[in-house]
Amino acid sequence: MLFRLLLLFIFVPLVELYLLLQLAHATSAGATFLVVISTGVLGSYLAKREGLMAWQKFHNALGEGRVPSREIQDGLMIVFAAALLLTPGMITDAVGFLLLVPVGRDFIRKTVLSRYFAGFKNVQIRSSFFESPARQPFNDSNTIDGKATRR
Incomplete structure (x- = not known):
């Protein structure tokens, strides 16, 4: 996994630089700068x-008493999309715009996230309430009486 990330962090910037140079060669440096x-x-x-819309959906889900898992996923994908769009490059921009569109997020959710969370489909959560130990009654033997005055 670490090796794949290392290759990704080396390979993607090189491809991005190549594509930006090709765009500058085909048009001009000014046009490429304007596109970026x-x-x-x-x-x-x-x-x-999209972030504000996801935030509203998150609050609506909480208000309805449901777990906002889809809304959290949308919010994280929007944050990741914003980071990709602020990074100069054609591939990162394409992926960023894909993550900003709800249809694109659904596509990513169905293809990528379903692969990573395939083992979590049958998760059961149980909770029980444990009694806390009985509290000791208040002991005022350590209480010091005093008088406060304001100056």
């Missing part, structure tokens, strides 16, 4: 909007 800046600005706006 505009995707960052647009991504931050969309992430804020």
Whole structure:
């Protein structure tokens, strides 16, 4: 797993740099710079909007008395999307925009997350209430009487 992450952190930036250089070669450096800046600005706006919607859905789920697991997943994917969109690059922007769209989040949830949480489908949670030890009655033998005055 660590080796895969290392390859990912080396391979993705190199591919991103290559794609940005190819875009600059095909258009111009100014146009490439404008694309990078505009995707960052647009991504931050969309992430804020989607984040507020996810926050409202989270509160609605809590108000209805349900566990907001889907809303938490959406919120985490939106935060990850915002981080990807602020990173310059074409692949990270595409994945970031995919995570911002609800259809894209559903796709990621069905394909990626279902693979990682496949073993957790039949989880049962049980709880019981344990009695706390009996409290000792108040003992005032250590109480000191006094008088307070305000100056």
